[in-house]
Amino acid sequence: MHFKFQQLCPHVFQDQEIESEVWNKNFEISTNERVLVHAISGKGKTSFMYYLLGLRDDYTGEIYINNKALHSLSVEEWTEIRANKISCVFQDLQLFDKLSVKENFEILPSFASSYKLEDAKEMLDKLDIAEKWDSRVGTLSFGQKQRVALIRSLMKPFDVLVCDEPFSHLDSQNTQKCIGLMEKRLEEEQAGLILSALDSKQEFSGLKTIHL
Amino acid sequence: MKHLFFKYQNKRQLVLATVGTFLGLLFLFTSLHFLHKVYAYGDKTEMLSKNTIVVQKKVSNASIIGLSNSEFSENEIKDLRKKSFVEKCDVIRSSTFDVLFQIDDPLIPSFNSDIFVQSVKTEFLDVKTDSWSWKKGDEVVPIIMPRDFLMMLNNFLSISNIPQLSDDLVLDLKINLKIKGQMRREWVKAKIVGFTNELSSILVPESFVLWGNAEYGKPDEEVISQLVIKSKDGQFGHLEKYLDDNNLESKKSQMVIARLKSALGVLLSLISVVSLLTVFLAMLVLVQYLQLILTHNEYEIRTLMRLGHSPNVLIRVFMKYFVKLFFIILLLSIGLFGLLKYYLEQLFISGGISLNSTISYYLYIAIILVFGAFTFSIWKSSKNKMEDTFNS
Numbered sequence: 001m002h003f004k005f006q007q008l009c010p011h012v013f014q015d016q017e018i019e020s021e022v023w024n025k026n027f028e029i030s031t032n033e034r035v036l037v038h039a040i041s042g043k044g045k046t047s048f049m050y051y052l053l054g055l056r057d058d059y060t061g062e063i064y065i066n067n068k069a070l071h072s073l074s075v076e077e078w079t080e081i082r083a084n085k086i087s088c089v090f091q092d093l094q095l096f097d098k099l100s101v102k103e104n105f106e107i108l109p110s111f112a113s114s115y116k117l118e119d120a121k122e123m124l125d126k127l128d129i130a131e132k133w134d135s136r137v138g139t140l141s142f143g144q145k146q147r148v149a150l151i152r153s154l155m156k157p158f159d160v161l162v163c164d165e166p167f168s169h170l171d172s173q174n175t176q177k178c179i180g181l182m183e184k185r186l187e188e189e190q191a192g193l194i195l196s197a198l199d200s201k202q203e204f205s206g207l208k209t210i211h212l
Numbered sequence: 213m214k215h216l217f218f219k220y221q222n223k224r225q226l227v228l229a230t231v232g233t234f235l236g237l238l239f240l241f242t243s244l245h246f247l248h249k250v251y252a253y254g255d256k257t258e259m260l261s262k263n264t265i266v267v268q269k270k271v272s273n274a275s276i277i278g279l280s281n282s283e284f285s286e287n288e289i290k291d292l293r294k295k296s297f298v299e300k301c302d303v304i305r306s307s308t309f310d311v312l313f314q315i316d317d318p319l320i321p322s323f324n325s326d327i328f329v330q331s332v333k334t335e336f337l338d339v340k341t342d343s344w345s346w347k348k349g350d351e352v353v354p355i356i357m358p359r360d361f362l363m364m365l366n367n368f369l370s371i372s373n374i375p376q377l378s379d380d381l382v383l384d385l386k387i388n389l390k391i392k393g394q395m396r397r398e399w400v401k402a403k404i405v406g407f408t409n410e411l412s413s414i415l416v417p418e419s420f421v422l423w424g425n426a427e428y429g430k431p432d433e434e435v436i437s438q439l440v441i442k443s444k445d446g447q448f449g450h451l452e453k454y455l456d457d458n459n460l461e462s463k464k465s466q467m468v469i470a471r472l473k474s475a476l477g478v479l480l481s482l483i484s485v486v487s488l489l490t491v492f493l494a495m496l497v498l499v500q501y502l503q504l505i506l507t508h509n510e511y512e513i514r515t516l517m518r519l520g521h522s523p524n525v526l527i528r529v530f531m532k533y534f535v536k537l538f539f540i541i542l543l544l545s546i547g548l549f550g551l552l553k554y555y556l557e558q559l560f561i562s563g564g565i566s567l568n569s570t571i572s573y574y575l576y577i578a579i580i581l582v583f584g585a586f587t588f589s590i591w592k593s594s595k596n597k598m599e600d601t602f603n604s
Binding site: 053055074075076078079080081082083088090094097098099103107108110140156 | 213215216219220248512515516517519520521522523602604
């Protein structure tokens, strides 16, 4: 999946002079490319992620996915992209607190090929929270929820994995385990990665950093 | 997904919405069915036909000694026709020639009586017949008898130890009318073609009265002393007041029936309006509950679409749940309607009203329309919500 950005700028930054490799610039993220969008708080990391997913349009300029302008995509095209092309870990996780961990996986539109519900449990086990399988998500800590959200994104098919500060509440040991699972899935899907983080030192292989 | 959307909702609101819809549908079905049946019964028994009354000026001592006029002038008739509560108004034309009525039939003994005949326009007749016309040269004159006259005749026959006459028999009787003028007389054949409950005169076609008056009548006696008036639906009260204010009168029994018919008409119209409101309310209650569920589930709907669920799939989840719920409520209300129908019919029978007990086709139409309208409302509300939430 190929992204092209042309003079993209959030409305809130329009009257400001900003130093950025993203805002008001022309650049591209190629298929399979791994990109770290790095910035301190308040620079628009989450906005950037939401723009990519077509969830906000408070910007000037244009974003193209596979050479098609984002705003021209139909509901059906967006549904297909969100179901099979882009998988996402949202900063606020967007889990269903009322449902159990298991049900949060079951509710996905589809699993990646060759993946079954048991694979999610196996991944939970690798991240040391297998015992939470039947617990309601609302009862988990934020760090535990973050791991569930990450596994949910890995269970889907995708061409690009978009993660908005996915390790913000994880210790370095759990972060490493998560990166291991992500690397495996990126390899399996031959997919790209767009990762946003406060910290520029992320231990992914081949990660290109863009400063917001 | 059903689990996610509906399991954690307030059950009390669901119960209230279900009960509201159930009662609304029950009232709708009951009122529609009985409205239709009562209207059909009213039509059959002339309970709901338009009010037709015959009016004349009140007879007073002054009119007896000739100080006031019992005749209607052209202006008075025109004035009445212009009134908003009058649908139709016309004169009752009376014969100014003498008529002898004679039953000439082997079935019953000979019966003779002097009568006088009148005519009204066809639109005022409460008798449906194809034979209501006469032109010069026609062999038979059609006659419509007041039902009271038949009862009087039967009384006479009974006293004379002669079998009484049924309606069908009377319609087959051979009758002669002897028309007498000052110098001439003529026999014409006649045939009774129906009975009127509203007019107390022996009626013949207007063309026959006009012909008879011209050939045998006394032109100076031709006066208009009676009018026939058909009032508009639900406006009989205005006509009654007009009659009072203008010193006009009508037969008392006719007035009572007219008042009753008017009251029944207003009551049935009122129930029709309430039924229509009920349909609206019954559906509104459940659609409002859907809106509530959609609003409560806004986060869930948005997140599911962000995960790649199609809006159409989500619409189907809501449609399936609510259409199934509505269908169950519909079945329950139809079931209870069946019971209620039975008890209400017994009530009507006790009150002397025997209604046709087959289920009104209005009910089938209502079920299809209500189900269709409800399904559409659910689809539209869900679709709007999905569209609003999709890119938010």
